[in-house]
Amino acid sequence: MDPAEGRRILVAVDEGDESVHALRWCLTNFAARGDGELAPPDTILLLYVRPTPPTYSVLDASAPLGYMFANEATAAIDGYSRAVADAVVDKAQKLCALHSKENGKVKVDVKVAVGDARSVICDMVDKLGADLLVMGSHGYGFLKRALLGSVSDYCVRNANCPVLIVKSK
């Protein structure tokens, strides 16, 4: 951590209320407002990971019409995924702005990545030089979590920085 830069806090946000709660907890309890040169403001790095868009093989398409439909469906799903990402990030940014208004400034940076949340979050910790990773405890739906284990379990084990898990009560 470079003291002249403040701390870099990576907050993984998703559609769930729990990640909003985690961000709020982090802003209230951890993120420090800047206090001149001696204590520069922390940077909140908001990370939203979009799932990898589904792909349709040409072999799956029985006719050119089917292939076109598959392409359209992919585009529609991709568009929806982008809209969700925008909404989540927008909500998180507003929360940071509200906190800054009440408690002093924090710097905010937004990253939207595509892929498997578990590996993308851990990669981003390294890439962005995060000093702390903050997340809710649920990063997938129930079924996917049962199959893959939770995103937070994976990150606690594999992220190269301290991990703060904030659950909703």
Next chain:
Amino acid sequence: MDPAEGRRILVAVDEGDESVHALRWCLTNFAARGDGELAPPDTILLLYVRPTPPTYSVLDASAPLGYMFANEATAAIDGYSRAVADAVVDKAQKLCALHSKENGKVKVDVKVAVGDARSVICDMVDKLGADLLVMGSHGYGFLKRALLGSVSDYCVRNANCPVLIVKSK
């Protein structure tokens, strides 16, 4: 959390270097020094959990001598366990004192409990009204961890407060 009281940070310490690292990280990055009435100092609650002492049934003892030996062995193991607890807690307290000297005061309170680390830590979160639980990622040896899962995994799932896991690099 009562703002007039400062935050209550439960730090689970054990024999491992990782818990020392977790405590140090918490003191440097999270625990706030008091700043008059407006910002009272945080309280660090150092928790060491001693394993439940082994018990020998009278039926196991083939002779009165064997029974006596079992009792003596139990007493010796218990004594050793207490000595380890004292050493761990003493080291942790010294670290807090050193931090207070350099960065301003934090309040420190020590709890030593007996039982299974996983359930005792989660119970203590409720009992002591902790606002945050801090721990290293390894709370058992390799074999026990493989059988039971790690203490930190359990606490992330079950503790009724945010959990910060700090791993050694």
